[in-house]
Amino acid sequence: MRIxxxxxxxxxxxxVPAIAQRAxxxxxxxxxxxxxxARDAALKDDVAWDIVEGLTTEVGQRLAATEAEARARAWAVxxxxxxxxxxxxxETYTMPVWVRxxxxxxxxxxxxxxLTLAALGRSGATPPExxxxxxxxxxxxxxxxxxxxxxLTGKIAFVSNQMKATQDGSGYGAFGAARFIGANVxxxxxxxxxxxxxxxxxxxxxxxxxxxxxxxxxxxxxxxALSVADAEQLERIFKRTDKVSIKLVLTPKTLPDAESGxxxxxxxxxxxxxxxxVVGGHLDSWDLGTGAIDDGAGVxxxxxxxxxxLDGPRPRRTxxxxxxxxxxxxxxxxxxxxxxxxxxxxxxxxxSDFGADNIWRFSVNFPDSAxxxxxxxxxxxxxxxxxxxxxxxxDGTDVGPLFALGTSAVDLxxxxxxxxxxxxxxxDTLDKIDLDQLRQNVAAWTAMLWxxxxxxxxxxxxxxxxx
Amino acid sequence: MRIxxxxxxxxxxxxVPAIAQRAxxxxxxxxxxxxxxARDAALKDDVAWDIVEGLTTEVGQRLAATEAEARARAWAVxxxxxxxxxxxxxETYTMPVWVRxxxxxxxxxxxxxxLTLAALGRSGATPPExxxxxxxxxxxxxxxxxxxxxxLTGKIAFVSNQMKATQDGSGYGAFGAARFIGANVxxxxxxxxxxxxxxxxxxxxxxxxxxxxxxxxxxxxxxxALSVADAEQLERIFKRTDKVSIKLVLTPKTLPDAESGxxxxxxxxxxxxxxxxVVGGHLDSWDLGTGAIDDGAGVxxxxxxxxxxLDGPRPRRTxxxxxxxxxxxxxxxxxxxxxxxxxxxxxxxxxSDFGADNIWRFSVNFPDSAxxxxxxxxxxxxxxxxxxxxxxxxDGTDVGPLFALGTSAVDLxxxxxxxxxxxxxxxDTLDKIDLDQLRQNVAAWTAMLWxxxxxxxxxxxxxxxxx
Numbered sequence: 001m002r003i004x005x006x007x008x009x010x011x012x013x014x015x016v017p018a019i020a021q022r023a024x025x026x027x028x029x030x031x032x033x034x035x036x037x038a039r040d041a042a043l044k045d046d047v048a049w050d051i052v053e054g055l056t057t058e059v060g061q062r063l064a065a066t067e068a069e070a071r072a073r074a075w076a077v078x079x080x081x082x083x084x085x086x087x088x089x090x091e092t093y094t095m096p097v098w099v100r101x102x103x104x105x106x107x108x109x110x111x112x113x114x115l116t117l118a119a120l121g122r123s124g125a126t127p128p129e130x131x132x133x134x135x136x137x138x139x140x141x142x143x144x145x146x147x148x149x150x151x152l153t154g155k156i157a158f159v160s161n162q163m164k165a166t167q168d169g170s171g172y173g174a175f176g177a178a179r180f181i182g183a184n185v186x187x188x189x190x191x192x193x194x195x196x197x198x199x200x201x202x203x204x205x206x207x208x209x210x211x212x213x214x215x216x217x218x219x220x221x222x223x224x225a226l227s228v229a230d231a232e233q234l235e236r237i238f239k240r241t242d243k244v245s246i247k248l249v250l251t252p253k254t255l256p257d258a259e260s261g262x263x264x265x266x267x268x269x270x271x272x273x274x275x276x277x278v279v280g281g282h283l284d285s286w287d288l289g290t291g292a293i294d295d296g297a298g299v300x301x302x303x304x305x306x307x308x309x310l311d312g313p314r315p316r317r318t319x320x321x322x323x324x325x326x327x328x329x330x331x332x333x334x335x336x337x338x339x340x341x342x343x344x345x346x347x348x349x350x351x352s353d354f355g356a357d358n359i360w361r362f363s364v365n366f367p368d369s370a371x372x373x374x375x376x377x378x379x380x381x382x383x384x385x386x387x388x389x390x391x392x393x394x395d396g397t398d399v400g401p402l403f404a405l406g407t408s409a410v411d412l413x414x415x416x417x418x419x420x421x422x423x424x425x426x427x428d429t430l431d432k433i434d435l436d437q438l439r440q441n442v443a444a445w446t447a448m449l450w451x452x453x454x455x456x457x458x459x460x461x462x463x464x465x466x467x
Numbered sequence: 468m469r470i471x472x473x474x475x476x477x478x479x480x481x482x483v484p485a486i487a488q489r490a491x492x493x494x495x496x497x498x499x500x501x502x503x504x505a506r507d508a509a510l511k512d513d514v515a516w517d518i519v520e521g522l523t524t525e526v527g528q529r530l531a532a533t534e535a536e537a538r539a540r541a542w543a544v545x546x547x548x549x550x551x552x553x554x555x556x557x558e559t560y561t562m563p564v565w566v567r568x569x570x571x572x573x574x575x576x577x578x579x580x581x582l583t584l585a586a587l588g589r590s591g592a593t594p595p596e597x598x599x600x601x602x603x604x605x606x607x608x609x610x611x612x613x614x615x616x617x618x619l620t621g622k623i624a625f626v627s628n629q630m631k632a633t634q635d636g637s638g639y640g641a642f643g644a645a646r647f648i649g650a651n652v653x654x655x656x657x658x659x660x661x662x663x664x665x666x667x668x669x670x671x672x673x674x675x676x677x678x679x680x681x682x683x684x685x686x687x688x689x690x691x692a693l694s695v696a697d698a699e700q701l702e703r704i705f706k707r708t709d710k711v712s713i714k715l716v717l718t719p720k721t722l723p724d725a726e727s728g729x730x731x732x733x734x735x736x737x738x739x740x741x742x743x744x745v746v747g748g749h750l751d752s753w754d755l756g757t758g759a760i761d762d763g764a765g766v767x768x769x770x771x772x773x774x775x776x777l778d779g780p781r782p783r784r785t786x787x788x789x790x791x792x793x794x795x796x797x798x799x800x801x802x803x804x805x806x807x808x809x810x811x812x813x814x815x816x817x818x819s820d821f822g823a824d825n826i827w828r829f830s831v832n833f834p835d836s837a838x839x840x841x842x843x844x845x846x847x848x849x850x851x852x853x854x855x856x857x858x859x860x861x862d863g864t865d866v867g868p869l870f871a872l873g874t875s876a877v878d879l880x881x882x883x884x885x886x887x888x889x890x891x892x893x894x895d896t897l898d899k900i901d902l903d904q905l906r907q908n909v910a911a912w913t914a915m916l917w918x919x920x921x922x923x924x925x926x927x928x929x930x931x932x933x934x
Contacts, residue, residue: 114528203898
C-alpha cells in the first residue's frame with residue numbers, strides 16, 4: 001500500500017496509508033450528550049420494525065397508482081396519526097399506470113425448455129399468442145451498442161452483462177444501463193424484443209424487474225429480464241450453437257392515468273424561519289415482492305427516527321416525513337412534491353432507499369456557512385462505525401428534485417453487498433431485514449436529524465451535486 | 468460431554484467421549500494401492516460435471532413419463548455409448564402421468580395479496596375458476612391429525628410445520644409427513660383443499676413441490692405447497708386474526724398412462740457368477756428446476772465412477788449403471804427394474820440421490836461372510852473424510868426393491884445441510900453444484916466400486932435393513 005502524507009487537525013504531517021485519504025478524518029468536535037443518548041437509545045428501536053412488518057404484512061406489494069398503493073396510503077395515514085405525528089395528510093397527483101400481464105418464454109430450439117423472466121416497467125407487449133424469433137447474444141451492453149443499425153430486425157436481443165455487488169451500490173449504476181436504456185437501444189436497431197440478464201448480484205432463478213426507458217418517438221418493444229440462472233443457462237447454450245430461437249409472450253399494459261400520492265407527516269419545529277427538513281422513503285413498490293427492503297425499510301427507518309424527535313424536546317426546525325408515492329416507475333412522487341412546494345424554504349432533505357443493512361458512510365452538501373454541521377455529524381455518527389466521505393451528498397430519486405432547487409443534502413449510505421440479491425424480485429420480503437442493522441439505521445438517522453434540526457446556524461441555498 | 472469406555476482394536480479400554488461411539492473406528496486394514504490411486508485420481512474428475520452440465524443444459528427438466536423424460540433417455544444413450552459403456556439400452560414400462568396446470572392463490576381477506584405456491588404431485592384439481600374458502604391454521608402436522616373428523620368441511624387446511632436442515636437428512640423424514648400424507652389426512656377430515664408450508668430449509672419464495680399420497684378410496688383434494696416466506700406471511704396474518712379466506716386455483720391433470728424407462732449401461736466383469744453390482748441415480752426430475760441436484764448429480768457421480776473402472780483393469784464383478792426413470796412420482800423405475808430382474812444374482816446395489824455435496828458417512832449391509840469388505844471400505848474411504856456409521860445400509864427409492872430381494876447394500880451419505888434449500892424448487896439448477904464436492908463424490912464412489920467389484924469373497928442374500 002502506498003504511503004502518502006496526510007494533515008490531521010492540529011497534528012504535524014504524518015505518513016499514513018493513501019487509503020486513509022478516502023474518508024475525511026473525524027473532526028475533534030464534542031458530541032452533544034443529548035444526541036448521543038438519543039442515538040444509543042435508538043439501537044433498541046421497535047418502531048421501524050413495527051412499520052415495515054405491518055406494511056408488508058397488511059398491504060403487501062404496492063404497485064404505483066394501483067388500488068394497492070391507495071390502500072398503502074390509507075394504512076400510512078392511520079399509522080402516522082397513531083404515532084402522534086402532526087399535520088398527517090395525503091398530497092395527490094395523477095400518472096400513467098403500467099401493469100404486468102402474461103409473461104412466459106421458452107427456448108423452441110435447439111434445446112426446448114422454459115425460462116423464468118419478468119417484464120420490465122414500460123415494456124411493450126407481444127401479441128397475446130407471442131412471438132417466436134431467433135436470438136442474438138450480446139455478452140455485454142457495449143456489444144449491443146456496437147451492433148449495426150437494422151441488424152436486429154425481427155430478432156430478439158439477449159444482453160447478459162454481469163453485475164457484481166459493491167458496498168456503495170456502484171455496480172448497479174455501472175451494469176444497470178442494460179436495463180435502464182437497453183430496450184431503447186435495441187428498439188432503435190430494429191429488435192423485435194429484448195431479454196436481459198437480471199441486474200442482480202444473486203445466482204438464483206427469480207428475475208429482477210425494474211423500469212426501462214424509451215426515448216420520445218421510439219415505440220416500446222417487449223422487454224424482460226431473465227433470472228441470472230436462466231441467463232447463464234442461455235449462455236451455456238450459446239457456447240454450443242448460435243442458432244437459438246425463443247417463443248416470448250409478454251402482455252403488459254399501460255392503463256389510463258390514475259391517482260397516486262405522497263403521505264406527509266410532521267414533527268413541528270420551534271422556528272418557522274429556520275427551514276423545513278424533508279426525510280422519507282417511498283411507499284410504492286414493484287409488484288413481485290412485498291417491498292420490504294425497497295422501500296418499506298426506508299419509510300420505517302426515517303419515520304422511526306423522526307418519532308424519536310417527536311417524543312423528545314421540540315426541535316428548532318420542522319421535520320417533515322414524506323412517504324413518497326410512485327418512485328419505481330420514475331420518481332413521480334418526488335417530482336410532484338418539489339413542484340408543489342417549490343417556493344418553500346427547505347433546510348435539508350435526505351432519503352433512505354437502499355434496504356436496511358448497516359449505514360457505513362455519510363456525506364453532506366451544506367454551504368460554507370453550515371460547514372460545522374457536517375463536522376458535528378461526523379462526531380455523532382462515528383460511534384456507529386460510519387465514515388465520512390469526501391464526496392458531495394445529493395443522491396436520491398425522491399429528494400433529487402428538492403436538491404435541484406438548492407436544498408442542502410445529507411446522504412446516509414447503507415451497505416449494498418446483499419441488496420441486489422433481492423432487489424426488484426419476489427424475494428423482497430420481510431425476512432431479508434436484519435433487526436440489528438435496521439436499528440443501526442434508526443440510530444444514525446436519529447442522530448443526524450437531531451444535529452441538523454437543532455443546528456443554530458442558518459444557511460441558504462447550495463450548489464447541487466454534479467452541477 | 469460424557470466420557471465412556473471404548474474398546475479399540477488391539478488396544479486396552481480407554482476413556483473416550485461417548486460421541487466417538489457414533490461411528491465405527493476404522494479397521495486396521497491396508498488399502499490396496501490401486502484403490503488409493505483410482506480414488507485420488509478421481510478428485511480431478513471431469514466426467515461427472517460433463518454429464519450433469521450436459522443433461523441440465525441440453526434437456527432441462529425431465530418430468531416422469533413426459534416427452535422431456537424421453538428426450539433425456541435418448542440423450543443418456545448417446546452419452547453412455549460415447550463414454551464406451553457396454554450393453555447400453557433402455558428398459559421401458561408404462562405408468563400414470565401427472566402434470567401441473569394453473570396454480571394461483573390469493574388472500575381474499577383480510578389483507579388481499581397473492582401467494583406463491585406449487586401443486587404437489589397427485590394433487591386433485593379445483594374447478595377452473597377456483598375455490599374461495601376460509602382457512603384453518605395448523606401450526607404443526609400433529610395439530611392437523613388432532614382435528615376432529617368433519618371439522619374441515621368446506622375449508623382449506625393450512626399446515627405450517629417447519630423443517631430444519633440436518634446433515635443426515637432426517638429433518639425431511641420428520642417434517643415431510645405434512646407433504647407425504649397431509650393431503651390424505653385433510654381429505655378424510657372433509658377439507659376442500661390443503662396448503663402446506665414447503666418442506667424446505669430455506670426462507671425464500673420458491674415453493675417446494677413433491678409427491679403426496681392418497682389412500683385407496685380417498686378422493687384427491689387440491690394440495691399445494693406455499694413457499695416458506697409465503698407461509699410465514701400467512702402465519703403473521705393469523706397472529707392478527709383467524710378470519711382468513713383464500714381463493715385457490717389449481718388445475719393439475721392425470722393423463723392416460725404413458726411410457727417411461729430405465730437407461731442401462733455396463734462395465735463387464737470377469738466372473739459372471741460373482742453377482743452384478745447395480746449403481747445409479749434417477750434420470751427424471753420435477754418440472755420446476757433442471758434437476759441438477761435431484762438427480763442429475765446422482766447419475767453423473769455414479770456413471771463417472773463406473774467409467775473409471777471401465778478404463779481400468781477389468782473388475783471381477785459386472786457393474787451395471789442404471790439411470791432410473793420416474794423416481795419422483797413414486798419409484799416406478801426402481802420397481803420396474805427389480806420386477807424385471809428378480810431372478811438375477813446381485814452382489815450389491817447403491818444409489819446416489821441426495822445432491823452433490825460431500826459424502827461424510829457410509830454404511831454397509833453385507834452378510835457375515837463379506838464382513839471384511841466393509842472394513843476395507845472404511846480404510847479406503849477414510850482419507851476422504853468419511854466416517855463409518857454403525858447403522859445398517861439400505862436406503863434408496865430406486866434400489867430399495869433390490870434390497871427387498873436380499874441384495875447387499877452400501878450407502879454413501881452426502882451432506883444434507885444445503886440440499887433442502889433448493890430441493891424440488893426452480894432453484895435446482897447447475898449453479899448449486901460445487902465442483903470440488905462433486906469430485907469428492909466421484910472419488911468415494913470409485914473407491915467403493917473398486918473394493919466391492921473386486922472383492923474375492925462371495926456372499927449370498929442378506930436380511931434387508933428394517934426387516
